[in-house]
Amino acid sequence: MATRTDAPTRREQILKEAARLFAERGFHGVGVDEIGAAVGISGPGLYRHFPGKDAMLAELLVGISEQLLTGARRRLAETGGAAGPEAVLDSLIEGHIDFALDDRPLITLHDRELDRLRDSDRKLVRQLQRQYVELWVEVVRKVHPGLAEPAARSAVHSVFGLLNSTPHLGRPGSSPGRAATAGLLHRMARGAFAAASPAAG
Amino acid sequence: MATRTDAPTRREQILKEAARLFAERGFHGVGVDEIGAAVGISGPGLYRHFPGKDAMLAELLVGISEQLLTGARRRLAETGGAAGPEAVLDSLIEGHIDFALDDRPLITLHDRELDRLRDSDRKLVRQLQRQYVELWVEVVRKVHPGLAEPAARSAVHSVFGLLNSTPHLGRPGSSPGRAATAGLLHRMARGAFAAASPAAG
DNA sequence: CCATCAGGTTAACGAGCGCTAACGTCCCTG
DNA sequence: CAGGGACGTTAGCGCTCGTTAACCTGATGG
Numbered sequence: 001m002a003t004r005t006d007a008p009t010r011r012e013q014i015l016k017e018a019a020r021l022f023a024e025r026g027f028h029g030v031g032v033d034e035i036g037a038a039v040g041i042s043g044p045g046l047y048r049h050f051p052g053k054d055a056m057l058a059e060l061l062v063g064i065s066e067q068l069l070t071g072a073r074r075r076l077a078e079t080g081g082a083a084g085p086e087a088v089l090d091s092l093i094e095g096h097i098d099f100a101l102d103d104r105p106l107i108t109l110h111d112r113e114l115d116r117l118r119d120s121d122r123k124l125v126r127q128l129q130r131q132y133v134e135l136w137v138e139v140v141r142k143v144h145p146g147l148a149e150p151a152a153r154s155a156v157h158s159v160f161g162l163l164n165s166t167p168h169l170g171r172p173g174s175s176p177g178r179a180a181t182a183g184l185l186h187r188m189a190r191g192a193f194a195a196a197s198p199a200a201g
Numbered sequence: 202m203a204t205r206t207d208a209p210t211r212r213e214q215i216l217k218e219a220a221r222l223f224a225e226r227g228f229h230g231v232g233v234d235e236i237g238a239a240v241g242i243s244g245p246g247l248y249r250h251f252p253g254k255d256a257m258l259a260e261l262l263v264g265i266s267e268q269l270l271t272g273a274r275r276r277l278a279e280t281g282g283a284a285g286p287e288a289v290l291d292s293l294i295e296g297h298i299d300f301a302l303d304d305r306p307l308i309t310l311h312d313r314e315l316d317r318l319r320d321s322d323r324k325l326v327r328q329l330q331r332q333y334v335e336l337w338v339e340v341v342r343k344v345h346p347g348l349a350e351p352a353a354r355s356a357v358h359s360v361f362g363l364l365n366s367t368p369h370l371g372r373p374g375s376s377p378g379r380a381a382t383a384g385l386l387h388r389m390a391r392g393a394f395a396a397a398s399p400a401a402g
Numbered sequence: 403c404c405a406t407c408a409g410g411t412t413a414a415c416g417a418g419c420g421c422t423a424a425c426g427t428c429c430c431t432g
Numbered sequence: 433c434a435g436g437g438a439c440g441t442t443a444g445c446g447c448t449c450g451t452t453a454a455c456c457t458g459a460t461g462g
Contacts, residue, residue, distance in 0.1 A: 010409085025316060028229030032450065041410065044451075048409050053450065111369070112313060115226060150376040151385055158366045158389055165362030168312070175351040184352055184397060188359055191396020192389040211439085233420065242440065245421070249439055254420065 011049050013039045015063075018056045023105035023167075027057055027113045057113060058121040064106050065128035071095050072135050085142035092136060093163070093189050097182050100166040107164050133157070146197040155196040159189050212250050214240045216264075219257045224306035224368075228258055228314045258314060259322040265307050266329035272296050273336050286343035293337060294364070294390050298383050301367040308365050334358070347398040356397040360390050 017038035021030040032053055033043040050056050075091040100107045136156045163185055218239035222231040233254055234244040251257050276292040301308045337357045
């Protein structure tokens with residue numbers, strides 16, 4: 001019988017620590033020796049698990065993009081049929097906020113270190129990101145039909161900027177607490193979308 | 202008599218190109234030779250104008266922070282007396298949007314490369330940023346008295362995230378055009394603040 | 403009981419970096 | 433017309449980095 005949720009493998013440890021370090025000091029600012037030290041082994045030992053430093057970043061960024069996209073598709077499928085588009089949008093916002101609050105280092109990496117990837121990986125990540133954005137755009141336009149498509153796309157990007165501000169919001173366990181912060185971000189995102197339409201007073 | 206606005210000096214050229222390169226590939230990802238090449242001189246020639254690579258980044262970040270803060274104070278002084286706090290908030294938003302749209306590389310650097318600074322410079326930048334945030338917080342709380350101070354501070358940080366999303370919004374001259382983008386961002390920022398209060402329906 | 407292999411170790415290489423040294427060349431000024 | 437400062441250049445130093453090579457060890461399994 002397997003242990004509950006299978007204790008984190010070495011690869012996963014490495015990815016987690018690498019994400020934290022990359023987010024703190026940037027991809028080029030972190031040496032492989034530091035990443036190794038963070039998981040208790042030393043520098044070149046990492047090469048038993050990854051072909052190189054680039055590969056760690058690639059796996060992180062692709063993983064983030066896939067996780068966001070598949071999560072959004074799942075939420076769309078679950079919420080889409082039963083309730084109206086408003087419920088779908090709320091679910092998308094909730095999912096993004098959960099991710100931004102629980103994996104702050106990854107959110108930081110997601111739009112910061114994309115240019116350090118090999119061409120093929122970068123193309124893949126951008127494609128996943130684009131699909132994620134387009135999924136949001138469709139839902140937003142159902143909730144706010146007065147919004148033209150280019151404006152909706154800009155609005156989605158801007159709301160991502162709003163939701164991804166979590167790294168600036170004081171460390172977990174500080175001022176407002178997680179639930180309050182999530183609620184605040186959710187209301188602000190909805191308010192921002194609602195105000196995006198030029199017609200709205 | 203001086204020429205109109207004094208043709209850009211070598212220092213200013215260097216700072217502008219360095220900002221662009223740092224924003225594109227990160228502080229550690231850009232070599233001094235590249236910065237030199239971007240202004241038509243080669244690597245070590247930069248050291249006639251700056252004591253080191255770090256100094257360029259420091260001057261950029263301190264300059265940004267000072268420009269934002271002094272601009273906000275000026276707007277507060279100009280708009281504060283005559284009209285109500287709503288007009289002040291609109292003016293702050295407008296100023297921040299102008300900056301985010303006109304100096305995208307600087308906006309990118311502003312919250313990305315802060316940790317690469319020497320301790321003293323980083324302290325200075327953080328202090329300027331904090332004053333800028335607090336100025337916003339006060340104005341926001343006058344417009345939305347139902348908002349507690351910690352929530353207001355979080356809301357301000359989140360709206361900065363929204364406004365600073367301009368680098369993701371398609372290069373200048375694309376889809377919506379500058380005025381339309383500025384208007385969209387402005388409405389969304391106001392909508393986000395308005396929705397931040399828990400009481401709001 | 404020994405072969406294998408996963409997962410480490412240390413040593414060292416080659417490239418690239420920021421920066422300094424030494425030198426050249428205008429241009430301004432007394 | 434000296435002389436000096438502003439502003440370049442190229443050569444090269446010292447260091448750090450990512451990566452490879454060579455070796456070690458403990459668990460596994462036929």
